[in-house]
Amino acid sequence: MSLTSAGGTSQQAFNNTSKVVDQLGMAIVSGDYAEQTMIPLDPDLEEMFGVSRTVIREAKKTLVGKGLLQSKAKVGTRVRPSSDWSMFDPDVLRWHASLRKPGPFLNELHEIRLIFEPAASAMVARRASPADCEQLTQQFRRMAAATDHVAYAVANIEFHTSILHLSRNRFLSSLGDMVQAALFSVYRIGHDRARIEATGNMQQASIDTYRQLVDAIRQGDAERAEATMADAIVLFRENLS
Structure with missing residues (x-):
């Protein structure tokens, strides 16, 4: 042979x-x-x-x-x-997101994100360098400028992953891969019904929330960054309803 x-x-x-x-x-x-x-x-x-x-x-x-x-x-x-299933495994996440009725999975994903992403945002507000703030600003601008579903999804996933990496906490940084896989799975199958429309009130609310989050991090306001990230995650879940 x-x-x-x-x-x-x-x-x-x-x-x-x-x-x-x-x-x-x-x-x-x-x-x-x-x-x-x-x-x-x-x-x-x-x-x-x-x-x-x-x-x-x-x-x-x-x-x-x-x-x-x-x-x-x-x-x-x-x-x-x-x-007993490894819920952080990318394949297991993808299979759950692909269910015809992924409601229970999405609720659990929403709950776990609310536990650690707001806390990570507070850490970033305390620790971010000017270069870190510029990175988040550029990612936010890509979200705000997105004219289609895919472009918004990519920018949104990058933003959330960056928050976890910029926390400078290795455990949270590792969770960034899980969040990336989970969000990619949800966006990929189109469960996020918030299409990028200039007149979409829900979409505009999301953009405004991320703008406030970047501003809070730039100002080093950990408490406001934490609360605003929670608002962003709640809006994301509402967009899936």
């Missing part, structure tokens, strides 16, 4: 594994395979997906790592309780 063909085989196996992980993971998150129930046996999964046993085993191993499955020898593979 040539190196080229070996590489091609390896890539095909990777693609097949990714496909099984994605489809099986989505089926678990959507409830097709309920919590605490057994998923089909390997031979049945091989036939279902048209792949080898090796691919099925790799896919199951990946889902075990994400907290969705638990595998026991001579017993089988069971779906773990949703409380």
Whole structure:
């Protein structure tokens, strides 16, 4: 076997594994395979997906790592309780955001963001350098100037991720990746119904809120920055309703 063909085989196996992980993971998150129930046996999964046993085993191993499955020898593979799932995992976030009725997921996402993003904004207000403030200002301007949904989403995600990184707290900075993945998933499937319209009152309210947030950070007003970030997150959730 040539190196080229070996590489091609390896890539095909990777693609097949990714496909099984994605489809099986989505089926678990959507409830097709309920919590605490057994998923089909390997031979049945091989036939279902048209792949080898090796691919099925790799896919199951990946889902075990994400907290969705638990595998026991001579017993089988069971779906773990949703409380055990790795909710910060980008795939798990994406699967939840892709649900036909993602309301409960969005509510939980809203709650966790309200816990740490306002606090991070207060830290940024206390610690931001002039260069940090300029970075946030430029990102805000891109949001304000956006003329379509995608441009606004990109600028908005960059802004929120920057807030967490600029907090200078490594734990919060790591959460920035989670927020980025979650917001990208929500925007990507179009659950954010606040399209970028010049006459949109809700959209204008969001822009005004971010303007006030940048101003609070520039002035070093931690209390106002914290409250304003909370307002921005509440507006985001209202836009999804």
